[in-house]
Amino acid sequence: MYESFFGFSEKPFNLTPDPKFLYLSARHTEAFAHLDFGHRERGGFVVITGEVGTGKTTLARYFLSRLGDKTATAVVLYPALTAAELLRSILDDLHVVTPGGSLKELVDALHLFLLESRAAGRNVVLLIDEAQDLSAEVLEQIRLISNLETDTEKLIQIVLMGQSELQEMLGRRELRQLAQRVTARYHLCPLGREETGDYIQHRLRVAGGEGKASFTSGALAAVHRLSGGVPRLVNLISDRALLGGYVHGTRSIPAALVLRAAREVHGEAAPGGRRWVAYGFAGGVLLAATAGALAFWVRAAPVVPAATPAPTAFPPAAVAKAAAPSPTPLPIVPLEPILLAVDREASLHKAEAEVRALWRIEPLERTSLRSHLDQVRRLDLPVVLEMFHPARRDTCFLALVGLDGEAALVAGNGAAPFRVAVKDLDRLWTRQAIFFWRDDDKLMDAPADRSTAWTRGALEQLGYPSAEADDRGALARFQQEVDLAPDGVLGSRTLMALYSAQERPRPRLQRKSS
Numbered sequence: 001m002y003e004s005f006f007g008f009s010e011k012p013f014n015l016t017p018d019p020k021f022l023y024l025s026a027r028h029t030e031a032f033a034h035l036d037f038g039h040r041e042r043g044g045f046v047v048i049t050g051e052v053g054t055g056k057t058t059l060a061r062y063f064l065s066r067l068g069d070k071t072a073t074a075v076v077l078y079p080a081l082t083a084a085e086l087l088r089s090i091l092d093d094l095h096v097v098t099p100g101g102s103l104k105e106l107v108d109a110l111h112l113f114l115l116e117s118r119a120a121g122r123n124v125v126l127l128i129d130e131a132q133d134l135s136a137e138v139l140e141q142i143r144l145i146s147n148l149e150t151d152t153e154k155l156i157q158i159v160l161m162g163q164s165e166l167q168e169m170l171g172r173r174e175l176r177q178l179a180q181r182v183t184a185r186y187h188l189c190p191l192g193r194e195e196t197g198d199y200i201q202h203r204l205r206v207a208g209g210e211g212k213a214s215f216t217s218g219a220l221a222a223v224h225r226l227s228g229g230v231p232r233l234v235n236l237i238s239d240r241a242l243l244g245g246y247v248h249g250t251r252s253i254p255a256a257l258v259l260r261a262a263r264e265v266h267g268e269a270a271p272g273g274r275r276w277v278a279y280g281f282a283g284g285v286l287l288a289a290t291a292g293a294l295a296f297w298v299r300a301a302p303v304v305p306a307a308t309p310a311p312t313a314f315p316p317a318a319v320a321k322a323a324a325p326s327p328t329p330l331p332i333v334p335l336e337p338i339l340l341a342v343d344r345e346a347s348l349h350k351a352e353a354e355v356r357a358l359w360r361i362e363p364l365e366r367t368s369l370r371s372h373l374d375q376v377r378r379l380d381l382p383v384v385l386e387m388f389h390p391a392r393r394d395t396c397f398l399a400l401v402g403l404d405g406e407a408a409l410v411a412g413n414g415a416a417p418f419r420v421a422v423k424d425l426d427r428l429w430t431r432q433a434i435f436f437w438r439d440d441d442k443l444m445d446a447p448a449d450r451s452t453a454w455t456r457g458a459l460e461q462l463g464y465p466s467a468e469a470d471d472r473g474a475l476a477r478f479q480q481e482v483d484l485a486p487d488g489v490l491g492s493r494t495l496m497a498l499y500s501a502q503e504r505p506r507p508r509l510q511r512k513s514s
Contacts, residue, residue: 002246012207013239015232019062022390023202023231024427025195027188028059033431034184035063039125039157044181045146046159047131049166050188053232056161059188060127062390063159071123079134083141090126090145111148114155124156131162132169139169143178190229196220199231200238205336206391213242218255226262237261332407335420339389339396339428347396351384351412354399355436358382358507364436365444367492371433373426375483377403379500380508384412384434385425395430402510409510437496440504444492455490458498 003011012021024032031048038046050056064073074093081089087106091098091113098109117124126145128134134142148155160166167187170179191199197220204213215223219241227233240261245253356364376383382401389396401417402409408425411417443451456466459474466474472488480486482497499506 002242005246006242006251007208007212009208011239012203013235013242015235017058017061019058019065020391021203021206022055022058022062023195023199024390025191025199026427027191028055029427031059031186031188032063034186035059035159036430038159038184039063039067039123041183042123042154042157044154044183045178046157047166047170047182047185048159048161048188049164049185051190051230052163053230054188054190055231056188057129058231060129060159060161064125064127065393066388067123067125070121071125072117074124074126076126076128077130079128079130079138081138083138086138086141087145094124107144110145111155114148115150118150118155125159126156127159127161129161131160132165133162134169136174139175139178143181146178146181191224191231191234192229193221193224196224196227196229196234199234202336203235203238213245213251213253215241215253215258216255219253219258222255222258222262226258236265240264330409330417330419332419332421335424335428336389338398338420339387340391342396344394344396347398347412348384351397351399352434352436354401354411355382355384355434358401359436359438361438365439365492365496367435367437367496369433369435369493370431372431372483373422376400376433377509378482379435379497381435381437381496381500382507382509384436386430386432386434387428388430389428397434400425400509404510435496437499438506439495440499443490443495451490455498458502462498462501 003009014021022028035046035048038044048056048059060075064075067073072094074090076086076089076093079086084101084103084106087103087110088098088101091106091109094110094113096109096113098106114124128142142158142160145156146154146158164187169175170182197215197217200215200220200223215238223234223237223241227237237258238261241253241257244257244261245251248257250257356362371383382399384397385400386395387398397412398410399412400408400410403422404419406422407419408422409417409419410425441454443454446454452471455475456471459466459471459478462478464474464478475490475494476486476488478498479488479494482501484493484497
């Protein structure tokens with residue numbers, strides 16, 4: 001109804017789990033990392049829990065959308081099934097025809113499909129939503145399914161997503177065998193105050209209304225207070241607030257409209273506390289007729305709209321001028337439009353070229369590492385980061401060349417370096433990083449005695465002396481300090497970290513982005 005007024009291509013706060021609207025808060029990013037880790041490791045269960053409305057199903061859809069053509073998926077949305085019904089549902093999703101209907105025949109058909117899939121180089125993922133509704137009998141069948149394996153690896157990856165009760169179920173003694181097979185688990189919590197504001201802005205942007213519809217800072221604070229940071233409740237209140245803006249002819253939503261929206265959604269006064277924020281009421285309010293909602297807003301007293309702020313846009317011309325040094329920092333620009341505009345392969349080539357150019361010397365070693373920002377800061381090397389965006393199916397790349405407080409200096413999109421918010425960079429980073437470094441002492445192919453002697457000396461200089469020639473122990477302590485696997489082996493990642501810790505001429509992450 002209000003889409004054309006605000007310039008939306010679709011409603012920004014629909015309750016359907018559309019993955020393109022997924023806002024990857026720090027919590028959702030961590031949850032996705034657990035899903036991704038479990039999928040890559042191909043072993044055990046992944047369990048994601050959270051209260052009603054925290055975005056589990058949307059996250060599940062996003063995870064499934066990124067698996068690619070080499071992964072077959074079976075999704076169970078309504079798990080109140082018997083063991084045989086569950087198996088038939090899985091086989092139907094995998095398009096497997098079964099010759100009979102007995103439990104053994106169903107299991108045999110699934111096992112054969114899994115073996116054929118593995119022989120063809122395909123992965124198989126089973127995702128069960130609302131898993132807290134599973135019976136003990138069905139959970140035991142799922143555990144048995146997880147036992148389908150070869151001598152070296154599991155044949156199927158199983159993801160269980162559900163409400164907090166799922167955690168309690170897995171804590172039962174009779175389910176301890178299944179619980180012991182969980183390799184990754186995460187509990188989704190509601191959004192924080194700042195994240196709620198970012199979530200609203202993100203959905204407005206994806207719906208095409210950026211710069212045309214806005215919530216005042218007071219309105220954003222009110223949405224968070226009245227929703228408790230639960231995304232589904234944020235959607236309900238924000239949707240009704242936009243409807244109020246439409247009725248009153250304002251594109252800037254003030255706190256007064258949010259308060260009225262909360263009263264209209266819940267059907268009672270919303271004083272700002274959490275006493276009425278019950279997770280279970282969302283389904284009921286969806287039954288409210290649009291006519292009734294409009295009547296509420298028409299009856300309400302007129303709202304004086306706040307001044308509409310000027311739209312914030314990504315200024316390519318301003319970024320292009322960033323190459324020349326300036327006494328004032330470059331403006332922080334939105335990151336998401338950049339990630340949507342670049343090609344994957346081209347962005348990788350450009351980002352690597354940016355980092356290589358900073359070294360001004362060849363040859364360079366190239367090392368990939370699953371990392372995090374603290375480790376990147378510690379290594380203090382310009383680095384290529386693999387980035388993602390919920391609205392695109394593949395990833396892309398940017399070169400991180402500077403860190404300055406809450407801002408990051410990045411390059412690689414074809415323009416001059418530009419500044420983005422560190423929180424946005426971290427939120428949209430897959431945690432995969434590509435480092436370039438120089439093996440100055442030619443240790444990669446050096447004899448063992450020479451590399452061992454060099455490593456011992458380097459560790460002593462850095463404060464990790466060997467105790468009674470325990471070189472592996474000293475190296476393991478260093479590795480643990482820099483967040484590498486403490487195996488005591490001098491591999492390329494450890495050698496890169498050792499070089500990085502030494503005072504050697506090399507490019508570093510700039511501390512002032514100007």
